[in-house]
Amino acid sequence: MKGFVLGGVSSGVGKTVATLATVRALGNAGLDVQPAKAGPDFIDPSHHARVAGRPSRTLDLWLQGESGLRRNYARGEGDICVVEGVMGLYDGDGSSTAAVAEALDLPVVLVVDASAGMESVAATALGFQAYAERAGRDIDVAGVVAQRAHGGRHERGIREALPDDIAYLGRVGPDDALTVPERHLGLHMGDESPIDDDALDAAAEGLRTDRLVDVAREPAGATGATESADPTESTDDAPRVAVARDDAFRFVYPATIERLRERATVGTFAPTAGDPLPPCDGVYLPGGYPELHAASLAESPALDDVADAAADGVPVLGECGGLMALAESLTTVEGDTHAMAGVLPAAVEMRERYQALDHVELRATRDGPTAATGTTLRGHEFHYSSATVDDDARFAFDVERGEGIDGDRDGLIEHRTLGTYAHVHAERGAFDAFCDRL
Template identity: 65%
Template sequence: MNGLVFGGVSSGVGKTVATLATMQALSDAGQSVQPAKAGPDFIDPSHHEAIAGRPSRTLDLWLSGEDGVRRNCARAADTDAADQPDICLVEGVMGLYDGDVSSTAMVAAALELPVVLVADAKAGMESVAATAYGFREYAAEIGRDIDVAGIIAQRAHGGRHEQGIKDALPDELEYFGRIPPREDLEIPDRHLGLEMGSEAALSRSALREAAETIDTDQLLAAAREPATPETPAESASPVDATVAVASDAAFCFRYPATIERLRERADLVTFSPVAGDPVPDCDGVYLPGGYPELHADVLESAGTLTALGDRASEGLPVFGECGGLMAMSRSLTTTGEGDTDTDADTDADPTTHEMAGILPADVTMHDRYQALDHIELETVNDTLTAHAGETLRGHEFHYSSADVDSDVRFAFEAVRGRGIDGEHDGLLAYDSLGTYAHVHPGSGAFDRFLESL
């Protein structure tokens, strides 16, 4: 499996659309595409999977380290021979060089993969070439081994516009094609980013038309095999446990590698709190992040969270991340702009909904995000995901805040990031844990979770 990294000149340049269009073009050319995403995002990967038909791998150096990134990428090709992917396309995060702990450039360097630069060409020709050349040369200036192989011109017209860009490109840079400006290539967004791929996937016909000038032969020729990890993944023995994972529109932020790790070591069952499913017979529950605020009224009335609160008070371990923490709290107050997945009434009053009542906290949604960063946590109390003294790395991105009781027990001190109160993260109650941090299985957190059951 060879690979390419799609990096942008900035955020908002259209990396996702360019990546999806290229995935469609390669698929139509008979290639089996493995998608991946640089950075801790859950939303862009859902669009990758809708087009490529495979779960998108999360590649983040902060979350899992260089070897972890390489293992996660290599694992995509560790499948049955009949299902081997031909090429891996990695969509970058922000601009190519942006990010202090896991930029797109850092991921490309760790994997030793060439970069296809997505450049916004809507108002330039020769300047687009100059920008691309600058991005290529900047790598040498800062001592990074990054190969910017060429460009895809985003929002570029054909004819004189396209030819002007091609003529201006230096010989060191390939012109891989263009994505024309089209209204049907806009993905609706909401707080936390784009709508999920299951909600607003771009049509294949629109992507095919957009990718008509993408030169798949050139891209395949430019792709290289990713670097392999220096150390193999540690094997872990199965545990005699059943883990129940919430899985629906309210709890949809989970890494494929997390589900794989849980299935490798334990029995896994899923349930839907939105649908009112009963809490399964299990030894522990994992509540991923997602959008409980969009379904708060249903979650309040469906009964699953109430039952989960009762089970937790009896000693059932529950681990919730971000949206999971919100659902584990006593109450969730929405802004009035999205209690359901229907059109929101922006003039509606805030509404408070009862949640599971496991954690001594009341959560409130806000119009602006309250935290967005990679986070580092030092464990101060033994908990489901780490022993005291251990360090966990994760990511936080949330629009809510939690008002906690004065006698609350925290699991972690926040060395980097905001956490719950700017200094701590991880609310402890009964045998359960709720955090604002999303962690990757490469951190060992889910192994600790399984071994604590």
């Protein structure tokens, strides 16, 4: 599957809007588009999925390794893949947009804010191209999308200033309707605050789909995708995993669900809607926004059911928001305290600013649901909460990179329940280990 990477000159330049407009433009041209996101993000991909009609793939060298990244790309479907970058093109030491493009040998389409420039857009693109050569990076800056650019003389000035080897691929005009509201952890999710379809169609009209298709190419060193098991073909003796999926538990990589379905029968439940925990051999509580739904969670029978299952020895994995739900209590930023499942000896409190944001590496100090003693896991953390733990709390991991729960350790463990601030990806084997323990 051919593809290209939309890389920004910086954070906040409008990569997500440019990506959505590109997906819409290619779709309107009759192409089947596979969206993807460089970096460990759950929110931007929710907007991708709404516009493209299929899940967005996560591409991150730190989380997946080079072979895992290529494999995850290959598991995508469609005629063409549009990869949205993270931060600025070269920013990020764990897995930058440039590193992802380089690993896949995909061309970069540079998103440049043209609201106050014409020839300077060309100068910016040339600078990003020259930096790759100077740094010895194999980065092909193949074209430019001018963000917030007007038509007429403005567009013409940008196009004419670009050198022959950097293609002008169109513009996204300034439009307040293309703005997505923000909150802590980033933008609103795609189904909460979708971009107006008419505005997106108008933005798509400014892009040159024929040139975008010409720029795209097949990735180098592609790894064939493994076949995902069809969940309808699960045998009666397959272990059953219950996955929380609702407004409080939204942060799940598609590859994680795919991997679980290869090893188990997956069922979902919605704790904030009052769903009980279905019969299962294991429970996965992913990240999300439990702080926004703390009252509903406190009243839900699901948390009591999870606590009972944990006490009975059922493996339970909680990531970030899942850790918060497994704690004894959750205090919102307004100061309201709500009882949670009470499985893990911790009190969680929301803060005004983020407490951690980075790729992480953890080393297991004891056997747990996702790793054996001495093995390492790589993941990502981004949270506004902090956890105060009891003196006798037991941890599963030492933190080699990142913050974890207390700066040195992560992974509270009780019974066969693990709660961690780190989100991990299926390519690193954590969910295989989890299924092996069911």
